[in-house]
Amino acid sequence: MVALKLFLMLQIIRVQARPEFPPVPAGFRLHKCSLSAPVQIETFIDPLVNRTYTSYDIMMKLAKEYKDQICVRFILFSHPDNAQSFEIYTSIYQVTKELGDDVFFKWLEIIYEHRMSFTDFKDLYLTPLDVRKKMRELASASFPRLSYKSLADENARLDGVERLLVYWKYAVSREIYDANIYLINGVSTSELPGVSYEWFKALIESVLQPIN
Numbered sequence: 001m002v003a004l005k006l007f008l009m010l011q012i013i014r015v016q017a018r019p020e021f022p023p024v025p026a027g028f029r030l031h032k033c034s035l036s037a038p039v040q041i042e043t044f045i046d047p048l049v050n051r052t053y054t055s056y057d058i059m060m061k062l063a064k065e066y067k068d069q070i071c072v073r074f075i076l077f078s079h080p081d082n083a084q085s086f087e088i089y090t091s092i093y094q095v096t097k098e099l100g101d102d103v104f105f106k107w108l109e110i111i112y113e114h115r116m117s118f119t120d121f122k123d124l125y126l127t128p129l130d131v132r133k134k135m136r137e138l139a140s141a142s143f144p145r146l147s148y149k150s151l152a153d154e155n156a157r158l159d160g161v162e163r164l165l166v167y168w169k170y171a172v173s174r175e176i177y178d179a180n181i182y183l184i185n186g187v188s189t190s191e192l193p194g195v196s197y198e199w200f201k202a203l204i205e206s207v208l209q210p211i212n
Contacts, residue, residue: 027073093160
């Protein structure tokens with residue numbers, strides 16, 4: 001009984017000690033962009049949602065065109081319909097923790113390329129352990145420097161879960177309820193039916209060259 005009480009107390013302390021929000025600006029910064037850039041874009045993505053791949057392409061083009069005038073941060077946010085997303089996100093955090101945030105975009109593109117293996121009807125019945133195993137195999141094949149043993153480390157996986165929950169809380173606090181929503185200088189696009197490359201260009205130009 002004493003041991004049980006001690007365990008529960010430690011769990012309560014651990015929960016209370018969890019940061020409610022990221023200690024640094026959320027997300028993975030594209031091209032190590034500056035947090036002082038005049039246009040700050042946060043894009044909430046789910047690699048298993050096809051339209052977020054279009055979003056990824058748009059952000060890449062904008063970053064290439066506007067360079068240090070914008071900063072794009074990619075934040076993982078699970079779509080409610082994708083049961084596989086949780087394990088996939090955890091694997092992303094595990095890989096970046098082991099190899100550094102610089103590999104995030106390469107890893108994300110690899111996941112986009114293989115996303116159909118997680119969204120086909122026959123794969124909807126994969127268990128979390130099945131998905132975890134598939135992601136470990138994919139990561140090991142994609143990054144020779146990454147050992148399968150490090151991916152199988154339960155402590156590392158739990159660190160990924162912790163980070164995922166922190167960013168999920170951050171997204172919810174910003175009233176993000178779906179993937180493919182943006183915050184542009186803190187303003188949400190959630191009420192808009194859809195945004196395009198041209199729409200972003202017009203908005204960025206209006207910020208960089210405001211009408212007097």
